Amino acid sequence: MDSARLRNVYEDLHRHPELSFQEHRTAGVAAGWLRDCAYEVIEGIGGTGVAGVLRRGDGPVVWLRADMDALPVTEETGLPYASTVDGVSHACGHDMHVTWLMGAAAELASATDWHGTVVTVFQPAEELAKGAQAMVDDGLADRVPRPGIVLGQHVAPLPAGSIGLTPGPMWAASDSLRITIHGSGGHGSRPETTVDPVVIAAATVLRLQTIVSREVSSNETAVVTVGAVQAGTKHNIIPDTATLLLNIRTYDPKVRDRVLAAINRIVVAEAAAAGAPRDPAIVIEESAPTLTNDVAAAERTRPALESVVGAARVLNPGQLPSSEDVQVLATATGAPITYWLLGGADPALYAGAATIEDFLEVAARIPSNHSPHYHPVPDPTITTGVATLTAAAREWLT
Structure with a gap:
């Protein structure tokens, strides 16, 4: 995948944030990308949600999910690609999530050594905890193949290239x-x-x-x-x-x-x-609801993540007080879920940190998600996130 092209996509999405259920431009970018990658595309699910389907014969069905909405936060990062929308910014990093899923969709479309079905879910309104339910209520599970696994990842103020994966209850x-x-x-x-x-x-x-x-x-x-x-x-x-x-x-x-x-x-x-x-x-x-990673599914997915960042960089942060509505997709379809954190902070900030406790201590001192100063470093966060999401999907495809 062309990393420079993805970087341009990310910066474009960052400049043009959209609030919950208003993600029309973002949804259009995702839908256009999926069509270019030969996915079947369904738009307008649950409002602005987009699903893409790529079939490669019989085999497992894997759902890959990214949320699209921004926050009513005035950006104060000073980035050259900062938000151009007054009072709205991607202070939670969902623009990074969309970029990752677009990149993984392209990687999977170009590969020929897997069988099954990939479903990409670009979800609206996570910040209201209503977008996943809106897509379910609009018949998502009847309009695309039902999943055998739901996978996703969230950018976090951990060092870029590190992963936080908690089997069992993870987010409140x-x-x-x-x-x-x-x-x-x-x-x-x-x-x-x-x-x-x-x-x-x-x-x-x-x-x-x-x-x-x-x-x-x-x-x-x-x-x-x-x-x-x-x-x-x-x-x-x-x-x-x-x-x-x-x-x-x-x-x-x-x-x-x-x-x-x-x-x-x-x-x-x-x-x-x-x-x-x-x-x-x-x-x-x-x-x-509580985000609860299926223990067996998390352990099956772990080696795929380790293959990208190394075993020493896949840590267990335990239960965290953050919240997410992605669990709704898994519960509604009866599928297991594996969801993890992916670091997006400058690794230099974590010099000397060796354990998850060290990482969390540093994370508490630097701008985190929802801060007007928060932003992940694009390099290597974009390429790492595409690689981890792709590797996890391939683990579940035959």
């Missing part, structure tokens, strides 16, 4: 909640005539902190974050409502249920204690 489930607290507004000089939702919200935020510290066992994992508190318009006006935006991360479905129940109990009780005119509205706006 994520739930994002919008909580609307109802009060009774009025003049700030006469609070006794109101039910102040700002005060209720403040008490609620503090009480929510006790869920993890007092209701989750020390040998279980949960994170409860209040990411936004929104209320009011003026100094001397007590508003009618206040809004809290929450995010929770868990691995165990039972812990998730317990945390969600605790949130509901606390929010309703704090409102009742303040004499709120009605119960708060609690809405789960985004939800992604």
